[in-house]
Amino acid sequence: MNDDENGKSPKNGRSGSGSRAETRRATEEAILKAAETVFAEAGFGGATMQLIADVAGLPKANLHYYFDTKEALYRRVVQQIFNIWLEAADGFDAASGPAEGIGAYIDAKMEISRRHPNGSKVWASEVMHGAPVIQDYLETTLRDWTEGRAKIIRRWIAQGQMAEVDPYHLLYMLWATTQHYADFGHQIETLNGGKPLSDAQWEATKTSVKGIVLRGIGVE
Amino acid sequence: MNDDENGKSPKNGRSGSGSRAETRRATEEAILKAAETVFAEAGFGGATMQLIADVAGLPKANLHYYFDTKEALYRRVVQQIFNIWLEAADGFDAASGPAEGIGAYIDAKMEISRRHPNGSKVWASEVMHGAPVIQDYLETTLRDWTEGRAKIIRRWIAQGQMAEVDPYHLLYMLWATTQHYADFGHQIETLNGGKPLSDAQWEATKTSVKGIVLRGIGVE
DNA sequence: CCACGTCCTGACCAAACGGTCAACAAAAAT
DNA sequence: ATTTTTGTTGACCGTTTGGTCAGGACGTGG
Numbered sequence: 176m177n178d179d180e181n182g183k184s185p186k187n188g189r190s191g192s193g194s195r196a197e198t199r200r201a202t203e204e205a206i207l208k209a210a211e212t213v214f215a216e217a218g219f220g221g222a223t224m225q226l227i228a229d230v231a232g233l234p235k236a237n238l239h240y241y242f243d244t245k246e247a248l249y250r251r252v253v254q255q256i257f258n259i260w261l262e263a264a265d266g267f268d269a270a271s272g273p274a275e276g277i278g279a280y281i282d283a284k285m286e287i288s289r290r291h292p293n294g295s296k297v298w299a300s301e302v303m304h305g306a307p308v309i310q311d312y313l314e315t316t317l318r319d320w321t322e323g324r325a326k327i328i329r330r331w332i333a334q335g336q337m338a339e340v341d342p343y344h345l346l347y348m349l350w351a352t353t354q355h356y357a358d359f360g361h362q363i364e365t366l367n368g369g370k371p372l373s374d375a376q377w378e379a380t381k382t383s384v385k386g387i388v389l390r391g392i393g394v395e
Numbered sequence: 396m397n398d399d400e401n402g403k404s405p406k407n408g409r410s411g412s413g414s415r416a417e418t419r420r421a422t423e424e425a426i427l428k429a430a431e432t433v434f435a436e437a438g439f440g441g442a443t444m445q446l447i448a449d450v451a452g453l454p455k456a457n458l459h460y461y462f463d464t465k466e467a468l469y470r471r472v473v474q475q476i477f478n479i480w481l482e483a484a485d486g487f488d489a490a491s492g493p494a495e496g497i498g499a500y501i502d503a504k505m506e507i508s509r510r511h512p513n514g515s516k517v518w519a520s521e522v523m524h525g526a527p528v529i530q531d532y533l534e535t536t537l538r539d540w541t542e543g544r545a546k547i548i549r550r551w552i553a554q555g556q557m558a559e560v561d562p563y564h565l566l567y568m569l570w571a572t573t574q575h576y577a578d579f580g581h582q583i584e585t586l587n588g589g590k591p592l593s594d595a596q597w598e599a600t601k602t603s604v605k606g607i608v609l610r611g612i613g614v615e
Numbered sequence: 616c617c618a619c620g621t622c623c624t625g626a627c628c629a630a631a632c633g634g635t636c637a638a639c640a641a642a643a644a645t
Numbered sequence: 646a647t648t649t650t651t652g653t654t655g656a657c658c659g660t661t662t663g664g665t666c667a668g669g670a671c672g673t674g675g
Contacts, residue, residue, distance in 0.1 A: 195642065195651070195652090198652085199651090215523075216525065217440055218440050218441060218524065219438065219440075219441060220437055220438050220439075220440035221438060221440020221441065222440070223631080224633060225631085233653090235634095236635085236654055236656095237654070239633085240651095240652070240654095243634090244633080245633065296523050299519070299578065299579075300438065302579050303435075303516050303520065303578050304436060304441075305436065305581050306585075313586075314585060317582075317586070318585070340603060344603040344604060345603075347572070347575055347576070347579075348607060350575065351579070352568050352571045355567055358522075358523050359519075359522050359523070359571070362522045362526070365538070366537070366538060366541055366563065379564075383561045386611075387560055387608070387611035387612060388611060390558070390612075391606075391607035391609075391610045392607060415621075415622090415672065418672095443662070444663060444664085445661090445662080445663090454623075454624050454625075455664095456625075456626095456666090457623060459664065459665080460622070460623070465663065
């Protein structure tokens with residue numbers, strides 16, 4: 176449970192390999208990972224610095240050395256997710272048409288829901304509570320991003336490559352559907368007989384979602 | 396801000412009309428409404444009994460007279476939402492085909508998202524955190540409900556009334572898409588220029604969602 | 616009018632919270 | 646080898662939390 180590789184480690188059981196900067200990076204990452212888990216499971220208000228510290232395997236005071244306040248730590252967690260989340264649009268831009276572009280976007284977002292469910296939950300929680308710490312992101316980065324994709328969709332429509340649908344409502348549906356498999360993963364798992372979706376089930380899910388959506392916008 | 400209609404009210408500014416049971420019912424309802432708002436805005440962990448009391452216009456101790464613990468109050472709020480949420484299926488059962496049935500279900504769920512956004516958020520938050528207080532509901536009522544609708548969908552497919560899609564993934568998409576307009580209402584409002592959706596926009600949203608979904612399952 | 620049971624509430628409490636700090640350990644710089 | 650900078654930590658603090666309780670106010674049946 177401890178990656179103690181070299182015997183001549185300092186007092187604490189930590190210290191990945193050596194250099195100062197490396198240790199710092201590793202510790203910071205461990206804190207962020209623990210924080211993401213705890214914030215996802217308990218929400219911002221329900222999460223405690225003590226619990227995050229326990230999960231990270233560090234004394235609480237050490238957390239406050241790396242992150243001044245609980246809110247600062249939370250902010251970093253949310254930003255981290257936001258960036259991962261925006262990267263999923265790469266396939267969107269380069270595509271020649273909606274079938275390829277939106278299909279790739281669904282695949283990418285489903286993969287994120289699978290691999291970063293906690294991140295998605297923290298994001299959802301933040302937005303649900305009125306986005307108190309990332310409101311500026313919504314008004315700048317997200318707004319620009321959304322308008323950019325909407326333009327692409329409108330061009331596809333104008334070129335007759337897909338049905339006439341409101342680009343914003345289409346994007347909302349894509350977000351809602353893909354993120355649902357992370358945010359409501361527990362509910363889905365329960366309805367799946369209490370077992371997490373298998374690899375095959377995840378593939379079937381992607382296929383099913385893409386099928387309905389792409390047919391819904393007049394592609395395929 | 397106070398519905399003090401008759402002058403001969405007792406010490407507190409409350410007491411709707413008269414009888415004992417009626418006062419109790421009204422107070423309980425006021426507490427539940429305030430709790431729904433506060434739980435939705437702050438989450439279970441972030442909500443405080445003091446704040447709920449303030450919103451309800453009651454002393455904190457009075458809340459503990461009606462609801463023993465914070466968790467008991469929260470449980471009631473979640474149950475209340477769950478019931479409203481299940482009622483939306485009425486149009487589903489009576490329908491003769493998917494266009495009518497699923498169309499009505501989308502309309503009903505969109506209307507709930509519009510009128511009970513806080514309830515939807517509390518539900519989402521509860522499920523996201525692993526459904527600690529309503530896990531039994533997921534395993535009994537929701538599981539039965541879902542399997543029941545899945546059967547209806549399979550029958551429609553067998554009768555050639557709609558395309559072959561996995562009933563569960565279709566239901567997830569319906570839940571995700573409709574509830575998204577409540578849970579992520581703040582994000583949508585921000586992308587809508589900071590203004591809530593107007594009546595016309597809500598109607599356009601319903602039409603747009605129904606259009607994509609129904610076309611996506613081979614109806615219309 | 617009285618007495619009983621329901622309802623209401625200010626004051627209070629132990630526990631837990633986020634955050635601080637002085638003292639210490641370890642690496643880097645001199 | 647010694648100083649300086651960067652990390653680490655147990656103990657501590659003021660505040661806030663969910664919950665309690667004794668006592669007062671009120672409607673209601675006798």
